[in-house]
Amino acid sequence: MRPDFPxxxxxxxxxxxxxxxxxxxxxxVPRCRACGAYAWYPAQSCPACGHSSFTWTTMxxxxxxxxxxxxxxAFLPQFSAEVPYVPALVALDEDPAVRIVTRIVDxxxxxxxxxxxxxxxxxxxxxxxxDREVIAPYFTPEQG
Amino acid sequence: xxxxxxxxxxxxxxEDVSGEIAVVGVGESDHTRASGRTSGQIAAQxxxxxxxxxxxxxxxxxxIMYAPFAGDQLDEDAFHRHFGxxxxxxxxxxxxxxxxAATAAHEAALAIREGRARHVLNTFAVAWAxxxxxxxxxxxxxxxxxxxxxxxxxxxGWFPQPVYFxxxxxxHMHEFGTTQEQLGAVAVACRRHANLTPxxxxxxxxxxxxAYLASPTIVDPFRKEDxxxxxxxxxxxxxxxxxxxxxxxxxxxxxxxxGLGNSDTGVHWAEQRAFTSTPQxxxxxxxxxxxxxxxxxxxxxxxxxxxxxHAIMQIEDMGxxxxxxxxxxxxxxxxxxxxxxxxxxTHGGLLSHAYVLGIAHVVEVVRQLRGQAAAQVPDAAxxxxxxxxxxxxxxxxxxxx
Ligand SMILES: [Zn+2]
Numbered sequence: 001m002r003p004d005f006p007x008x009x010x011x012x013x014x015x016x017x018x019x020x021x022x023x024x025x026x027x028x029v030p031r032c033r034a035c036g037a038y039a040w041y042p043a044q045s046c047p048a049c050g051h052s053s054f055t056w057t058t059m060x061x062x063x064x065x066x067x068x069x070x071x072x073x074a075f076l077p078q079f080s081a082e083v084p085y086v087p088a089l090v091a092l093d094e095d096p097a098v099r100i101v102t103r104i105v106d107x108x109x110x111x112x113x114x115x116x117x118x119x120x121x122x123x124x125x126x127x128x129x130x131d132r133e134v135i136a137p138y139f140t141p142e143q144g
Numbered sequence: 145x146x147x148x149x150x151x152x153x154x155x156x157x158x159e160d161v162s163g164e165i166a167v168v169g170v171g172e173s174d175h176t177r178a179s180g181r182t183s184g185q186i187a188a189q190x191x192x193x194x195x196x197x198x199x200x201x202x203x204x205x206x207x208i209m210y211a212p213f214a215g216d217q218l219d220e221d222a223f224h225r226h227f228g229x230x231x232x233x234x235x236x237x238x239x240x241x242x243x244x245a246a247t248a249a250h251e252a253a254l255a256i257r258e259g260r261a262r263h264v265l266n267t268f269a270v271a272w273a274x275x276x277x278x279x280x281x282x283x284x285x286x287x288x289x290x291x292x293x294x295x296x297x298x299x300x301g302w303f304p305q306p307v308y309f310x311x312x313x314x315x316h317m318h319e320f321g322t323t324q325e326q327l328g329a330v331a332v333a334c335r336r337h338a339n340l341t342p343x344x345x346x347x348x349x350x351x352x353x354x355a356y357l358a359s360p361t362i363v364d365p366f367r368k369e370d371x372x373x374x375x376x377x378x379x380x381x382x383x384x385x386x387x388x389x390x391x392x393x394x395x396x397x398x399x400x401x402x403g404l405g406n407s408d409t410g411v412h413w414a415e416q417r418a419f420t421s422t423p424q425x426x427x428x429x430x431x432x433x434x435x436x437x438x439x440x441x442x443x444x445x446x447x448x449x450x451x452x453x454h455a456i457m458q459i460e461d462m463g464x465x466x467x468x469x470x471x472x473x474x475x476x477x478x479x480x481x482x483x484x485x486x487x488x489x490t491h492g493g494l495l496s497h498a499y500v501l502g503i504a505h506v507v508e509v510v511r512q513l514r515g516q517a518a519a520q521v522p523d524a525a526x527x528x529x530x531x532x533x534x535x536x537x538x539x540x541x542x543x544x545x
Contacts, residue, residue, distance in 0.1 A: 006299055012294075014291070015296060018295075071307055072362050073362040075303065075307065076303070087307060101300055134299070
């Protein structure tokens with residue numbers, strides 16, 4: 001395992017643009033150049049048409065809460081200081097079949113409900129003992 | 145069919161092997177917390193017991209199936225070293241537990257039909273209680289190694305399996321009104337069966353629904369008792385042609401039907417279009433059709449059950465009830481071996497018996513159909529094991545001949 005696990009390897013080619021976009025404060029996913037379908041997770045070929053070239057496309061960052069849980073026990077020691085936390089799947093407005101794995105922040109988890117409108121916020125992701133941080137797309141409930 | 149044909153997956157086409165082979169011997173290792181043993185040693189103990197059960201000699205085994213992942217397994221070389229044998233072996237690495245604890249029966253049937261082997265052994269063992277501290281995320285290690293998960297899931301703490309399936313359970317509760325009490329009913333039924341099964345890791349540890357509900361959640365909505373054990377253990381079963389099996393020691397238990405279902409929407413749980421379904425939707429109909437049975441004919445059901453929600457989802461997806469009605473279906477004593485409903489994981493399953501990834505489930509079904517189980521279902525004639533890995537699920541129907 002990499003010494004900076006569980007930080008993402010931002011240089012790993014299939015998701016490099018995802019993390020590069022996040023560092024700029026953008027949420028980007030690959031879109032098929034032939035048919036326009038979003039391909040998520042990133043794939044060698046388009047699940048809709050089989051074409052194999054994509055453009056990383058900046059999304060609105062808005063979506064709906066598809067599912068979530070509240071983690072109260074740290075299954076990895078690196079998350080001991082984080083519990084309780086709320087990992088979640090967010091279905092993006094542009095295509096709800098694109099589900100982003102993220103965390104819901106700045107919200108009392110008892111106020112969450114399926115299909116709640118949420119929007120992306122960018123925060124540094126860091127873990128104890130690792131002197132590197134990565135800007136990551138989190139989500140928070142839309143205000144009002 | 146109980147479900148409209150969904151378009152998110154497909155069944156693997158299987159040749160009809162109904163009745164061609166039988167399970168002639170079953171065995172389990174001791175099921176323990178951390179034992180200091182290797183998985184190969186554990187598997188060998190299970191195989192010794194399966195040979196004794198069948199009345200076969202090590203030299204009779206000329207086919208071996210195992211899973212090449214999950215630490216060292218009893219492959220053909222390890223078998224020969226352990227038993228001092230040297231016969232030629234037909235070998236398949238598509239054996240073991242999980243989905244393969246069911247589909248091994250199909251591959252073995254074809255090998256036996258084609259004359260490649262006469263007595264085929266399928267084994268699986270884990271020493272994950274012993275190895276837990278050296279594994280990243282325990283049994284989550286293989287998921288931690290997967291690079292998309294490392295990049296897109298683990299950094300957010302969506303890891304390991306309890307977190308995936310708690311999220312799925314929360315969504316199932318939203319879609320269908322499934323309740324914590326219904327999840328608890330699964331855990332309580334499994335624990336009751338484990339308390340009737342002396343070899344179960346949780347034997348002597350009763351659980352009531354009240355105690356379940358009073359315990360804290362660890363990853364909502366799951367409590368500790370919604371999650372499988374981590375234990376050391378293994379299992380084995382031996383398959384032979386049915387006409388040969390009639391001359392062996394045990395009552396005849398035939399392989400009546402096998403099915404394999406596949407999701408076409410990726411290998412990651414977050415990507416599954418049918419987020420609250422399993423590929424049992426595609427596996428079970430083929431197995432039931434090959435066996436010529438309907439869900440209502442099933443006397444005892446065992447399911448690969450890392451979490452309580454797996455029972456509810458697979459019971460729905462296999463057609464024991466309509467989709468979304470799995471929660472009400474499992475309430476009360478419906479899953480108990482003597483509850484008058486659908487006897488389920490009558491040894492305690494992964495939740496309360498042992499974490500051997502499904503191979504002991506097949507052993508339990510065979511014992512039920514022979515009338516040798518600890519929590520015996522009266523006059524059980526048709527038994528089913530359902531296996532699951534995520535993007536695949538499998539069903540094997542066994543029948544007392
Ligand atoms: Zn395309």
